[in-house]
Amino acid sequence: MDAEAAKLLGAGFAAIGAGIAALGVGNIFGSFLEGALRNPSAADSQQGRLFIGFAAAELLGLLAFVVAVLLIFA
Secondary structure (H helix, E strand, O other): OOOOHHHHHHHHHHHHHHHHHHHHHHHHHHHHHHHHHHOOHHHHHHHHHHHHHHHHHHHHHHHHHHHHHHHHOO
């Protein structure tokens, strides 16, 4: 396998991480909504944790995207 093919294969694997991050964000918001519908009075206190979880999942997706772009263009 030549270097260009390995580079593009690695970028494809890194791009999978962006899709996994999207699943994680959906799971975070789904779990929050499930909990908020069960106990609406506690939803306000959990909203900060919701945004921290969203930011962490989105950061991992962005890092996977940056790695993919670096592998393609560097």
